[in-house]
Amino acid sequence: MLKQSLVRPVKHVLKNLSILVLLAFAVISQPTFGAENGGPEGVIIKDPGSELWRNVRQRQFAETNTQMKSVDANILIRTSGESWRNYRMNELIPRAGGALFLGLFGVFVFRLLRGRMNLPEGLSGRKILRFTLNQRVAHWCTAILFVVLGLTGLILLLGRKFLIPVFGSEGFSYIAVTAKVLHDYLGPAFAISLIFLFVLYVRDNLLSPKIDLQWLMKGGGLIGGHASSDRFNLGEKGWFWIAAIVGAAIVVSGLVLDFPIFGQTRETMEYYHFIHTVAATIMIVASFGHIYMGTIGVESTFEIMQTGYCDSNWAKEHHDLWYEKVKDSAINGESASSAVGSSQKESTDTA
Amino acid sequence: MATMKFYCDAERCIECNACVTACKNEHEIPWGVNRRRVVTIKDGEHGERSLSVACMHCGDAPCAAVCPVDCFYTTDDGVVLHDKDICIGCGYCFYACPFGAPQFPENAAFSSRGKMDKCTFCAGGPEDDHSSDEYKKYGRNRLSEGKLPLCAEMCSTKALLAGDADMVSDIYRKRIINRGASVLDWGVNYDKAKLNS
Ligand code: HEM
Ligand code: SF4
Ligand code: SF4
Numbered sequence: 149m150l151k152q153s154l155v156r157p158v159k160h161v162l163k164n165l166s167i168l169v170l171l172a173f174a175v176i177s178q179p180t181f182g183a184e185n186g187g188p189e190g191v192i193i194k195d196p197g198s199e200l201w202r203n204v205r206q207r208q209f210a211e212t213n214t215q216m217k218s219v220d221a222n223i224l225i226r227t228s229g230e231s232w233r234n235y236r237m238n239e240l241i242p243r244a245g246g247a248l249f250l251g252l253f254g255v256f257v258f259r260l261l262r263g264r265m266n267l268p269e270g271l272s273g274r275k276i277l278r279f280t281l282n283q284r285v286a287h288w289c290t291a292i293l294f295v296v297l298g299l300t301g302l303i304l305l306l307g308r309k310f311l312i313p314v315f316g317s318e319g320f321s322y323i324a325v326t327a328k329v330l331h332d333y334l335g336p337a338f339a340i341s342l343i344f345l346f347v348l349y350v351r352d353n354l355l356s357p358k359i360d361l362q363w364l365m366k367g368g369g370l371i372g373g374h375a376s377s378d379r380f381n382l383g384e385k386g387w388f389w390i391a392a393i394v395g396a397a398i399v400v401s402g403l404v405l406d407f408p409i410f411g412q413t414r415e416t417m418e419y420y421h422f423i424h425t426v427a428a429t430i431m432i433v434a435s436f437g438h439i440y441m442g443t444i445g446v447e448s449t450f451e452i453m454q455t456g457y458c459d460s461n462w463a464k465e466h467h468d469l470w471y472e473k474v475k476d477s478a479i480n481g482e483s484a485s486s487a488v489g490s491s492q493k494e495s496t497d498t499a
Numbered sequence: 500m501a502t503m504k505f506y507c508d509a510e511r512c513i514e515c516n517a518c519v520t521a522c523k524n525e526h527e528i529p530w531g532v533n534r535r536r537v538v539t540i541k542d543g544e545h546g547e548r549s550l551s552v553a554c555m556h557c558g559d560a561p562c563a564a565v566c567p568v569d570c571f572y573t574t575d576d577g578v579v580l581h582d583k584d585i586c587i588g589c590g591y592c593f594y595a596c597p598f599g600a601p602q603f604p605e606n607a608a609f610s611s612r613g614k615m616d617k618c619t620f621c622a623g624g625p626e627d628d629h630s631s632d633e634y635k636k637y638g639r640n641r642l643s644e645g646k647l648p649l650c651a652e653m654c655s656t657k658a659l660l661a662g663d664a665d666m667v668s669d670i671y672r673k674r675i676i677n678r679g680a681s682v683l684d685w686g687v688n689y690d691k692a693k694l695n696s
Contacts, residue, residue, distance in 0.1 A: 193675055193676060193678075195675050196509070196510060196675075197506075197508065197509055197510070197671070197675075200509050200540075200548055200550075204540070204550070209540045209541060211541070211542070212538050212539065212540050212542075213538070213539045213542045214536050214537060214538045214539065215516060215519075215536070215537070216533045216536045218531065218533065218602070219606075220599055221533070221536055221538075221599065222538055223538075223599060224538050224540075224550060224552060224598070225597050225598060226597055226598075226599065227597065229561060229594055229595045229596060229597055230561060230595070230597065232565075232594055232595060233561045233564055233565050233595045236565055236591075237564055237565060304567045304589065305567070307567060307568075308566075308567055308568065308569050312568075312569060317568070317569065317570070317582075317585055318584070318585065320568060321568050321570070321584070321585040321586075321587065324567060324568050324587050325587040328587050328588075328589060328610070332609045332610040332611070333609055405610065406608075406609055406610050407608050407609070407610075408590070408606055408610065408612075409606060409607060409608055414593065414594050414599075417590070417594055418594050421594070
């Protein structure tokens, strides 16, 4: 019966809660009553209720009690929920949406300007072990979980705007509840996976100021000629440290949100939701660059994370200093696939 | 149409928690879910006051604004209701609500909360009026029978008022004029205000 009266009250957002609460009581709590309200002539009568509510709103009271045992039950009015609402609706959603769009657009422009990065000498057919099985498993676990968590998180964040018009209210509810459950249960797995990733990759991602600075001055080889690099260049190191540091912020804040069993207050939850969403947005946008470079951006790169082996010409082109160290371990292409399992330990420079 | 509002007169509320109990009983609300609660300020001190709070059925409801699945709606009577079939139990409405009105049947690991539950102003939900589905999910639908919320109806001191905002406002205004000041404060001088019936 009431369904036909689905009124969407999201017209405009009130700037602060005092207006909001006043709205709730506007009709009721006029501060004073006098003759014009039918009261006695010449006497101004204060409404004790309005003063009480004002004090309550401003949290004038040190201690409030209630018989309810739930979190925050003794708090009558809490104004910071309104700041969180403004954050999520007026800042996070439009800005995260904008950042995602700009990120994709940036990758597109980069592609137009730079084109696909090919190997000038083509493939040599000789293979060098670049990633051990452990490293690849850690990479793909983290990557798949990251994509699933990112997509499910974005469904919760942007779905109301973009998916409800497509799937309808009920259809989107199924999608959203699936997204939520996946997000909530896979989140902790991502935490574990990220720790493995960090341990297995950190060694070669430590900064080496001289090489990295040179690489930076040459814009990674885009300006000023070929930029030398060891096993990972500064761009890759940057992504690694974003994944490690921003990723850690996502993990910690995500776990606080995911386990509301320690009596976290609403204030705590809002705070960690803020960290979680800002960090997630940064990491998702940064991942666009990484995913582009690792798939269609650079010739013969995607297969390295599949097989663990890179072509020796690829190594020479992109990681010359590393190539010099490991070129003697190069093997013929055909034997590379059969060697995947056995020759892991031979590689000199893998963790 | 009317705009329904609650108002709790702190000069009258005696913290008996009968509204809380009546609500729980009327709607068969599970343990741990409190659609209404009484909060006492300055308990045991001079100036002690109690207020009964539940969902205030906001005009521009923050809960409705933040809900990721957009499951809230406002009835013609200005009552803010939600659809439990759509709700995913994310808890965001609870973060945004100024009054802490949204409640959850559980609060478990992996963010499992169950469907949100809150005061319906005794107006049920989107299901057919008086259907067993409606009763199971949202409790009694008194408003459609022309009755006001039970908490206010049975309040022994009539501290808790519920109904059309204009009428609630009128009743409260008359009380204030008649009282002249806070009857609970020290030094009340009834002579200062002429008592009119
Ligand atoms: C340890 C890992 C993680 C955990 C435990 C976790 C947990 C959570 C929880 C509990 C929420 C609140 C909503 C809900 O109950 O589902 C949430 C929201 C969110 N998460 Fe995660 N998360 C993790 C990783 C990630 C990652 C890697 C991303 C993105 C790449 C991400 C993106 C988001 C976004 C965008 C939201 C906001 C949804 C909204 O405000 O509507 N999360 N996360
Ligand atoms: S649940 Fe809270 S925010 Fe929503 S209408 Fe009720 S009082 Fe307002
Ligand atoms: S708990 Fe339910 S009603 Fe509340 S914001 Fe989440 S989906 Fe909406």
